Amino acid sequence: MDFYRNLNEREKKLVILSLGLLGVLLISFLINSVSSDLRNVKRIHKSTESDYLYVLQKANIISANIESQNIKLSGVSxxxxxxxxxxxxxxxxxxxxxxxxxxxxxxxxxxxxxxxxxxxxxxxxxxxxxxxxxxxxxxxxxxxxxxxxxx
The missing domain is CATH 3.30.70 (Alpha-Beta Plaits)
Known part of the structure; x- marks a missing residue:
């Protein structure tokens, strides 16, 4: 704290301004990081959802095919x-x-x-x-x- 007391008014303003700028940069970095993570989560969610819908569609097709061929789960007609x-x-x-x-x-x-x-x-x-x-x-x-x- 002695360092701060020994500074001129102009130097004190520069230190406060630089600390404020550093705080703003830190906050903007955190916001950017969180938004990037959210974008990745959305992308993964869409990919997973489309994979799930694809598998569900194929399962329904196979199920309908099995029913139409009168095949039980044992595979025997x-x-x-x-x-x-x-x-x-x-x-x-x-x-x-x-x-x-x-x-x-x-x-x-x-x-x-x-x-x-x-x-x-x-x-x-x-x-x-x-x-x-x-x-x-x-x-x-x-x-x-x-x-x-x-x-």
Missing amino acids: IYEHISDNEKLKLLDQESIELRNINGRENLTFTISRLDLLTDVVNELSLFFNKNPYDIKIEKSINGSFQISINF
Whole structure:
């Protein structure tokens, strides 16, 4: 403090002015640094958001593709499962129709004997990993039965 007391008026003003200028420069540097960081965060946010939207779009396309091909998460088609399963081989392969209605599977097929239906429903329930909530049975003209199961 002795240094400051020994200065002339003009020198005191120059010291105060230089300290003030140094303070202003420091504040402007801090503001510039914060605004630069904010710009970087915005840029990273936009990049991350666009990456997320791209992945989400691809996931929706894959999901729709899987649903349209009637492939379960195991990667096995219902038609392959029916042809490989001993209890389901008795189903008429040409009459099997799987539809996805409001996110629920509807399977329609023809069976010759109703006493086999319990085993068929059990096997299909294991495949879909769901219990059926609606089963409709209609007798056709040729004596077979048209079965519609909603999972």
